[in-house]
Amino acid sequence: MSKIIDGYLYTEEHEWIHVEGETATIGITDFAQSSLGDIVFVELPEEGEELEAGNSFGVVESIKSVSDLYTPLTGKVVEKNSTVEETPENLNEDPYGGWLIKMSVNDSNQLDSLMDSNAYKEFCESL
Amino acid sequence: MSELKQTSLYQKHLELNAKMVDFGGWEMPIQYQNLKEEVISVRERVGVFDVSHMGEFYVTGPQALDFVDYIVTNDIRTAAPGKAIYSPMLNEQGGIVDDLIVYKVSDTELFICVNAANIEKDFSAMSQFSSRFDCKFENLSQNYSLLALQGPQSYQVLKELLPEIKDIGYYSIQILESEKEVKSFIARTGYTGEDGFEIFGSHNFIERLWSLMMNKSVQPCGLGSRDVLRLEACFSLYGNELNDELTPLETGLKWTVKMAKGDFVGKDALAESIPRYRLVKLSLEKGIPRAGYPVEDDRGQQIGVITSGSMSVCLGKGIALARLDKNLYQDSEKLNINIRNKIYPAVVNKKPFISGRTKS
Structure with missing residues (x-):
């Protein structure tokens, strides 16, 4: 059973979102890291880049596959986790500790469409 | 979509919780638990791949050698009996129909192992020429299962399971006399760059052998690690590096083309081609x-x-x-x-x- 954190929000693409005030921290879930296998490369946007909900903001690669990262929110990148780019394998160990980006939340209504931990748990079980 | 084909080891893959994928019409294990572990096992110890989806053709008769030598670019004639020979086969335009391995049991008995996705295409292309020779040409793919046991401990493991095997050389073969259901043999060949064997035999025999290997803690390996291993060894994959439009002179396979030997399919086109x-x-x-x-x-x-x-x-x-x-x-x-x-x-x-x- 993969780990899911209460109080976080989740996407169907297996990203987690942790909202504090007007900033959202985004990462990939335990389910995501487990289905990807050994993560060997992460490409993230630069600080200041404007992201639009539904668009790809980077990639995470395992030995054999490339997966796009999607943001469910519109806003500006305020910080990227450079450590994760340098040691992507840590995402397999600690997907919730290894956040990817922090971004501003322009439209908090966009959070309404996301799953809470219970809904995401059900979603994972349905797969 | 048509139904996917399964190898004789299909149930065993499911029991091992393999992740299965469609590979050229076959439902095959892409990986078991961890792809990286599978690669490391083969490089440092030993791993086994189910490659039963590959095709086996059987050529017998007085002109069996003449036929096989005519349809491939490498020199099968001067190879000693008991040798395996890697070669492309070409179309009349010099394009690569497939890359394959010929197992020369004798001048009158040869096996050819071809890529799974090309079995029908190859058999039909080769059949065009087989009637010109006094030989019998058969597609025995449905009678055979095939394992690739790869890694530095391959010989040691296989010897314990099949005491009759000898320490044969690279690209050599040995017939397994004890197997009667179909003509079975081992070849010291592989697609990983490591020492290893490919074992051709009946479905029953290969299922037994697989189970024995699992009992000996041989790492089961899927097509994912196989692809990483072959790429590290720089072996071409049909469909990626090789296809019907490319000649062997354009794909790093010049060493397999023996222009000095007798006539072969695609020779004239190749002689005139500019890479x-x-x-x-x-x-x-x-x-x-x-x-x-x-x-x-x-x-x-x-x-x-x-x-x-x-x-x-x-x-x-x-x-x-x-x-x-x-x-x-x-x-x-x-x-x-x-x-x-x-x-x-x-x-x-x-x-x-x-x-x-x-x-x-």
């Missing part, structure tokens, strides 16, 4: 190349394309094979790979990333 491409080995310090990514020179001009790419488990960096336009590539040792519109520098390697590990 348009070159296959090169690339490695990157940063970034992971994937099939389809553009390869550029230092002025930003595209000069080719990645045909296979991956993260190398053994090297810990991105590696690739790339097809470059001969007229545009100026022998530079440094090239760039365009990955999602970012430029990543790559180095042209002279040697395979893994070499010299097979038995001499």
Whole structure:
């Protein structure tokens, strides 16, 4: 059973979102890291880049596959986790500790469409 | 979509919780628990692959050798009985129909192992010529299962399971006299760059052997690790590096083309052809190349394309094979790979990333 954190929000693409005030921290879930296998490369946007909900903001690669990262929110990148780019394998160990980006939340209504931990748990079980 | 074919080991893969995928119409294990572990097992110890989806053709009769030598580019005639020979087979235009291995039991009895996705195409292409020779040409793929046992401990493990086997040389074969259901044999061949054996036998025999290997803790390996291993050894994959439009002279297979031997299919076209491409080995310090990514020179001009790419488990960096336009590539040792519109520098390697590990 993969780990899911209460109080976080989740996407169907297996990203987690942790909202504090007007900033959202985004990462990939335990389910995501487990289905990807050994993560060997992460490409993230630069600080200041404007992201639009539904668009790809980077990639995470395992030995054999490339997966796009999607943001469910519109806003500006305020910080990227450079450590994760340098040691992507840590995402397999600690997907919730290894956040990817922090971004501003322009439209908090966009959070309404996301799953809470219970809904995401059900979603994972349905797969 | 038509129903996927399954090998005789299908249930065993499910029992091992393998992740199954459609591979050329076959439902095959892509990986078991951990792809990286599978690669490391083969490089350091031993691993086994179910490759029963591959095709086995059987040629017998007085002119069996003449027929086989006519349909492939390599020299089967001068090879000693008991040898395996890697070769492309061509169409009349010199394009590669498939790459295959001929197992020469004797001048009157030969096996040919072909790629799974090409079984029907190859059999039909070869059948056009078989009637010109006094030989019997059969597709026995449905009677055979096939295992590839690969890694430095392969011989030791196989010897314990099959005491009759001898320490045969690389690209040699040995008939398994104890097996009566179908003519069975081992070949010291593989697709990983490691020492190892491929074992051709009946479904029953191969199922038994698989179970014995599992009891001996041989690592089961899927097609994912097989692809990483073959790329580290710089072996071409049909459909990626090789296809019907490319000649062996454009794909790094000149060594398999014996123009001095007798006539063979595609020889005339090949003699007149001017190679348009070159296959090169690339490695990157940063970034992971994937099939389809553009390869550029230092002025930003595209000069080719990645045909296979991956993260190398053994090297810990991105590696690739790339097809470059001969007229545009100026022998530079440094090239760039365009990955999602970012430029990543790559180095042209002279040697395979893994070499010299097979038995001499």
